[in-house]
Amino acid sequence: MKKILKWGLIAFIGLIIICAIAGGENDNPNESSEPASATATATQEETIVTETANYIVDDGMYKVGTDIQPGEYLIVADGMAYYELDKDSSGNLESVISNDNFTINRYIQIKEGEYLKLKNCKLYAVDKAPELAVKEMYKVGYDLQAGEYKVVAEGMGYYEVAKNARGGVMNIVANENFEGETYITVQDGQYLKLQNAKLK
Structure with missing residues (x-):
């Protein structure tokens, strides 16, 4: 009986020592007790919020003068994107001023x-x-100097x-489908749109 109590007491003391060691491993109050993955996720979310905090609206239909103000804007795609500018909310084809599918950006x-x-x-x-490394549409005099390219x-x-950036056929100064290389000349205030092409 005395042997059993003796070994039980030793085991109990050993358990107390192990708990004390385990509890003291994170004595630094500046170290986070959260898992590393949770901290990484929070940082990533903050970065995303910082990058997108300046946008005015995203997907939806908006009335100019009520939901958003008149003026010039840059639309930035989240993958394959679409915009449509209408003169009314009838939904008729006749009400469409301009529209476009795009993958990077459009001025409007x-x-x-x-x-x-x-x-x-x-x-x-x-x-x-946001700063875009590559663009599909350039504002001459803002993104791009006037001249020949x-x-x-x-x-x-x-x-x-x-x-201008209204879209539509009536506002086109020049356009062309081409292969290989070509030259274009642009002036301040104009807009240059490229598809499957890049400036050299």
Whole structure:
């Protein structure tokens, strides 16, 4: 009986020592008790919020002058995106002012009483937009200096020079489908759109 009590007492003391060692491993109050993955996720979310905090609206249909203000904006795609600018909310084809599918960006100028529809993209004020390493549409005098440029097609390419960012055929100054290389000249205030092509 005495042997059993003796060994029981030794085991109990040993358990106390193990607990004390285990509890003292994180004595530094500055170290986080959260798992590393939780900390990484929080940091990643903060980065995403910082990058997207300046956008005005994303997917939806908005009335200009009520939901968003008239003016010029940059639309940035989240993958394959679509925008549509309408003169009313009838849903008729006749009400469409301009529309486009795109994968990187578009400039758009909108007026009071019009309707802007966005799908898979975000709308930014031009001066609050994120920095884009590559663009599909350039504002001459802002993204790009006026002058002559060589454009290189990636397969069958397309370029379009427009007098404003309203979209639509009536605003096109010059456009062409081409293969290989071509040259274009752009002026301040114009907009250059490229598809399957890049500036060299």
